[in-house]
Amino acid sequence: MRYQDAASFRQALEQRLKDRADGDGALLARMRKRVAFDRLLVRLAAVAPERWLLKGGFALDLRLSARARSTKDVDIEWRAEDEALLDILLDAATHDSGDFFVLTIEGTDAPEDRLGGSHRFKVSTSLAGRPFESFVLDVGHRETQEIRSETLRTDDLLTFAGIEPVEVEAIALEVQVAEKLHALTRTYEGGRTSTRTKDLVDIVLISTLSSLDAESLKREIQEVFTSRGTHPVPYSVPSPPPEWDQPFQHLASEVGIPSKVTGGQRAAAAFLDPILSGEVPAGTWEPENQRWEKSG
Template sequence: MKKRLGAFAKQHGLNSALVFRSFYFSRLATRVFRHDPDGWLLKGGQALLLRYPTQARLSRDIDLQRSTAESAQEALSALLDAAALDLEDFFTFSPTSMVEHSNEIGGAKQTFTVTLGTRVLDTIKVDLVAGRYPTGTPEKVSLASSSLMPWPDDWPFVQLYPLADHVADKICAMYERHRGAASSRFRDLADLLLISQQESLSGTAVQIALSSEVHRRTRLGTDLTLPDRFIIPDPSWVRGYPTAAAEVVGLRGCLSLTDAQVAAEAFITPMLNGASAGRWNPHTSAWSNAG
């Protein structure tokens, strides 16, 4: 395992620790979706890695949504049951600390110690959410598509958070403010631009998802006002964005904020001002008039 994953990291110029951690995430996700195939949604960076293997950034945690839970405690109980499954792969995920999100109802972060046999390998974190309902239909993808190892070979299908909702989530995260401070989620813009280079999106689906997500966040008291066109959230993005963009190895261009702003004007502005009624074409980098 060490030799194969290390060689992959070196070949693609990736952080080897994050490559190993991504593999551990996949073994935990295997337990989660074996335990309850229809009860979870995979979100965040790990979902993007399944959509775009070797192109999306390597994530430092895994985001899971419990579809049938109304509280963080209910979702946590299901997660711990799943993590305890013995899949005869010699991995053990032992829960340690748990912290409920202070800025979100139904959210928590659970930490696990990862052990292979008797050797402690790493500590990983799971961002857990409950009580959310996406507007789109989840997509099923095999975890095998991200596997770098010939064994284990028991990869299940997982449910991905719908893409339109994923896009809406990232747009809102870029523009929400906390205690008056602007967002520093530079990676969300890089992720959105990667999506724009890979996917054909329904403008109507994104508009529905965006409206729903804005309503959900503001109802919970989040300071969020979307602009009617793409704007840089804060001057700190001039320095912060390029570092985040460099981690998205499949991103074509858009490595400086100046270049990213041009691409974001084409992709994000029509979603903000309601002009994205048709479909996004990743080949022409434009919204069409036909849905």
């Protein structure tokens, strides 16, 4: 049913989310973020169709649902010129989507370890005159315009109010794996090695749930490393440092994969080393058997 005013809609939404969470505070917080993310994406889809692609943690969330890590931000790849970015985001914030939500978007400083061409914004959502959720929007820009993508659909958290999920274009899963491998193996500001435990967790999770094409994955790895130009493609997945043990265990328990970081490295290596070494030039990854099925 459609609600006549923002207050009654908010009351119904809050109650529905609590009912679906069934006492799980973490799930409730996650669903609230999903609603806020959804409301931003529907506005971006309306004012800037075909000018951006979803990526990052929320893209994985839509693909893997409850198995994915919870995420507190939205990442998109921008296809437009940087000069148009802020104007389009402001247009998105003021676009009336008929959902009673009010959005504000303001620029903020990006972390030093973000690659060039990246921008960070704070998005605040309010409903019925009160804050609902806020989150970070990270926007990257790549010179290469041809990025493989696929269509994903957001959750049905608002269909009770006659508000349908939104379909969004997201970077292909092979591209996402390539970007995570790059982040995992990159050296950061001041010569620091990666502390992005979450990327190892995500790679392992993807390997347990998703089938991928070897040729496509190899091509996307090469494209990501070439376009970013920070370091060459590695020949294997490196061993993580000992200080990754605790954070890996925490994240692994959240998504239901083995909690030992050494086991995570072995799983990631079984998945990616045959591609990096050229052992498997063509074939399909079989997640249920945790191996590549060669072809040709």
